Amino acid sequence: MPIETNFQYRNQLIQRRIDMDLLNRSIPGIVIYAILWPIIIFPVGFHLEHWDISWRFMIALAGVSFLRWVQRQLTQLWYPYHRRSWLIFFATSSFVQALLWGSLFILAIHDPRFEPIRFVIVLAIGGMASGAMSALNPRLWVSVTNVCLILSPGIYASFFLVENYSQGILITIYLAYLVMLSRRSNKEYLRAFRIESQLESQRKELERINKIDPLTSIFNRGHFNTAFEFQWNAGIRSQQEQSLLMIDVDNFKLINDQHGHLFGDECLIYVANSISSAAKRKTDLIARFGGEEFAVLLSDTSLDEAHQLAETIRVEIESKPFVFDGIELVVTVSIGVASFIPSAGINSIQLVDNADKALYLAKEQGRNCVRSYLVNPSSG
Numbered sequence: 001m002p003i004e005t006n007f008q009y010r011n012q013l014i015q016r017r018i019d020m021d022l023l024n025r026s027i028p029g030i031v032i033y034a035i036l037w038p039i040i041i042f043p044v045g046f047h048l049e050h051w052d053i054s055w056r057f058m059i060a061l062a063g064v065s066f067l068r069w070v071q072r073q074l075t076q077l078w079y080p081y082h083r084r085s086w087l088i089f090f091a092t093s094s095f096v097q098a099l100l101w102g103s104l105f106i107l108a109i110h111d112p113r114f115e116p117i118r119f120v121i122v123l124a125i126g127g128m129a130s131g132a133m134s135a136l137n138p139r140l141w142v143s144v145t146n147v148c149l150i151l152s153p154g155i156y157a158s159f160f161l162v163e164n165y166s167q168g169i170l171i172t173i174y175l176a177y178l179v180m181l182s183r184r185s186n187k188e189y190l191r192a193f194r195i196e197s198q199l200e201s202q203r204k205e206l207e208r209i210n211k212i213d214p215l216t217s218i219f220n221r222g223h224f225n226t227a228f229e230f231q232w233n234a235g236i237r238s239q240q241e242q243s244l245l246m247i248d249v250d251n252f253k254l255i256n257d258q259h260g261h262l263f264g265d266e267c268l269i270y271v272a273n274s275i276s277s278a279a280k281r282k283t284d285l286i287a288r289f290g291g292e293e294f295a296v297l298l299s300d301t302s303l304d305e306a307h308q309l310a311e312t313i314r315v316e317i318e319s320k321p322f323v324f325d326g327i328e329l330v331v332t333v334s335i336g337v338a339s340f341i342p343s344a345g346i347n348s349i350q351l352v353d354n355a356d357k358a359l360y361l362a363k364e365q366g367r368n369c370v371r372s373y374l375v376n377p378s379s380g
């Protein structure tokens with residue numbers, strides 16, 4: 001993936017995670033915003049005396065909560081296709097609900113009909129503002145706007161409708177305190193989030209390093225063993241033939257001795273690349289098995305097909321001289337091939353043993369050749 005696309009993708013994942021945190025943290029609010037009003041008015045019988053305003057607020061608050069609940073249910077279908085409209089709907093619906101409570105705040109402060117429930121409304125609004133601040137914190141603009149919409153109508157009513165300045169100042173200080181707190185917790189949230197993402201990418205990198213041979217950048221033996229075991233067991237179910245190539249560089253000790261270890265290392269990289277360019281199927285598992293030995297596991301491949309591929313690899317390596325540091329060298333490999341249809345009675349190690357035996361035969365019979373393990377391997 002190009003760096004820019006990778007960055008965009010990572011950024012998308014981060015935005016998605018933040019939005020889902022926002023959604024999940026706001027779920028309790030969906031219920032609380034809707035049920036708080038009936039809890040306040042029913043016990044004191046406010047709805048009997050002022051049924052008109054009571055029912056209007058009840059329907060409005062429950063309606064917005066219902067829409068927010070519907071959005072939550074549709075998130076899986078909606079969010080991936082149109083994140084922007086999802087976020088706008090989320091913010092608008094929570095702002096409308098905050099504004100409804102803000103209007104109740106004005107009424108509680110200056111409308112005499114609200115006298116019996118004034119204290120409870122103020123208490124509920126104070127709690128709700130601080131709850132909204134922490135729940136909506138993943139997006140600072142959503143939490144700050146929400147808190148402002150809940151509390152600023154109370155500030156307006158205190159200063160301009162009932163001229164209770166100390167009350168107005170108190171609510172203003174409370175609002176400023178919540179905004180400051182909101183900024184701080186948002187910073188902490190993002191910091192924790194960044195640390196978590198860094199740890200996650202470090203974990204993935206470690207996992208990758210654990211699987212990869214640092215010299216040749218193909219899989220190492222540890223990963224090969226795990227993947228081989230997995231593929232073998234899958235083969236027992238599917239009854240697909242599994243073939244294994246064991247590839248060994250010929251006279252590699254001599255190459256090292258004559259041209260040095262650095263040259264030898266580059267030579268191993270060259271061989272690994274040549275094998276990778278010949279064994280192209282996504283299911284081919286290529287690994288460095290040991291020093292100058294490589295293994296290729298081919299699933300759903302017969303012995304004949306594996307032998308052909310081994311021959312292609314051998315010819316490919318032999319035909320293009322390896323050049324490093326001005327030195328040109330013809331490198332050759334010997335390859336042992338073995339094949340099995342996995343069954344519960346056969347240990348996967350048997351396939352490795354057979355491929356090793358065939359490799360040994362190839363070395364014995366002059367190197368730079370391919371030998372297959374048959375019932376009688378010498379007939380390969």
Ligand SMILES: Nc1nc2c(ncn2[C@@H]2O[C@H](COP(=O)(O)OP(=O)(O)OP(=O)(O)O)[C@@H](O)[C@H]2O)c(=O)[nH]1
Nearest residue numbers: 248249250251252253254256261264265291292363
């Ligand atoms: N440069 C380098 N050499 C390595 C590495 N791993 C193993 N070797 C060397 O590979 C050589 C393998 O030698 P041998 O096992 O005798 O095999 P060979 O010389 O290839 O002989 P045949 O396999 O019989 O053709 C040893 O000298 C190891 O030190 C490595 O990562 N880099």
